[in-house]
Amino acid sequence: MPLLALGLLGAAPAAHAAYPTLSVGSSGPDVTAVQHLLTHHGRSTAADGQYGSGTAAAVTDFQSANGLAADGVAGPATLGALVVTVRQGDSGPAVQALQVLLNARGAGLTADGAFGPATDAALRSFQSAQGLASDGIAGPQSWSALFGSGSTQPPGDTYASLSEEQKANARTIIGVGKGAGVPEQGWVVALATAMQESTLVNVTYGDRDSLGLFQQRPSQGWGTEAQVQDPVLASKAFYGVASHTPNAGLLDIAGWESLSVTEAAQAVQRSAYPDAYAKWEPLARDIVANESGTAPIG
Numbered sequence: 001m002p003l004l005a006l007g008l009l010g011a012a013p014a015a016h017a018a019y020p021t022l023s024v025g026s027s028g029p030d031v032t033a034v035q036h037l038l039t040h041h042g043r044s045t046a047a048d049g050q051y052g053s054g055t056a057a058a059v060t061d062f063q064s065a066n067g068l069a070a071d072g073v074a075g076p077a078t079l080g081a082l083v084v085t086v087r088q089g090d091s092g093p094a095v096q097a098l099q100v101l102l103n104a105r106g107a108g109l110t111a112d113g114a115f116g117p118a119t120d121a122a123l124r125s126f127q128s129a130q131g132l133a134s135d136g137i138a139g140p141q142s143w144s145a146l147f148g149s150g151s152t153q154p155p156g157d158t159y160a161s162l163s164e165e166q167k168a169n170a171r172t173i174i175g176v177g178k179g180a181g182v183p184e185q186g187w188v189v190a191l192a193t194a195m196q197e198s199t200l201v202n203v204t205y206g207d208r209d210s211l212g213l214f215q216q217r218p219s220q221g222w223g224t225e226a227q228v229q230d231p232v233l234a235s236k237a238f239y240g241v242a243s244h245t246p247n248a249g250l251l252d253i254a255g256w257e258s259l260s261v262t263e264a265a266q267a268v269q270r271s272a273y274p275d276a277y278a279k280w281e282p283l284a285r286d287i288v289a290n291e292s293g294t295a296p297i298g
Contacts, residue, residue, distance in 0.1 A: 019076040026051040029104035036097035037082040083143040101146040166200040175297035176235035191284035
């Protein structure tokens with residue numbers, strides 16, 4: 001494992017860090033951490049970073065069992081009840097939650113649920129940077145400081161609501177499609193897919209070893225970690241025009257143009273949530289309408 005990127009962990013100290021409030025539509029590492037913590041508490045939840053109805057139901061069940069307002073919203077009281085103290089030698093979903101949040105601060109850990117020396121070093125560095133006791137023990141103060149480190153707000157549903165980072169990644173996806181001769185419908189499929197998988201953010205975390213805009217997995221032949229986190233290469237892989245992966249992409253799917261957006265996306269992604277891409281089609285078309293002048297990328 002490479003040396004930890006300790007410099008990235010040194011965010012400005014937060015003397016009174018507070019837990020965020022997460023609800024349906026939220027996404028990012030905070031949500032992934034909540035999902036791991038729910039699993040720790042016996043409510044098995046897919047750690048996909050998307051706060052959907054399944055996560056809300058698990059939160060509601062946890063709240064009911066712990067005397068909290070059972071509204072399905074993971075606010076400060078619920079998060080405070082979910083977190084558990086972990087330290088070197090511990091293992092399991094709660095440690096995975098910790099590793100996901102540390103990675104959102106730049107730690108570069110493998111989120112395998114094993115609290116070893118690398119996780120200990122990353123936690124101590126984070127604690128020191130936050131003005132906390134650098135003891136390598138993830139207790140309530142460390143958890144509350146770590147939460148809020150990632151994208152947690154529901155993504156927008158119009159082009160105007162997107163961040164500059166999201167727009168730049170959208171232009172890359174469109175540009176690669178243009179360069180490969182993919183028709184406009186293919187850009188829509190790719191954009192809807194990236195919105196569902198990563199909210200058009202080139203994320204460095206995901207379920208198991210999923211990474212990047214399309215949450216492609218190196219272990220499933222999509223390329224190296226560096227390749228699946230390269231927006232151009234990841235886009236080429238999705239379209240099926242990449243030289244670094246033998247996996248089938250959109251253009252390899254017979255009759256993809258006659259499929260619905262969500263069917264075409266699912267044919268490439270093979271997601272456990274095959275209908276999830278449909279909700280992003282209107283936004284994808286809005287993006288295309290605003291970025292159709294994007295230059296081709298070869």
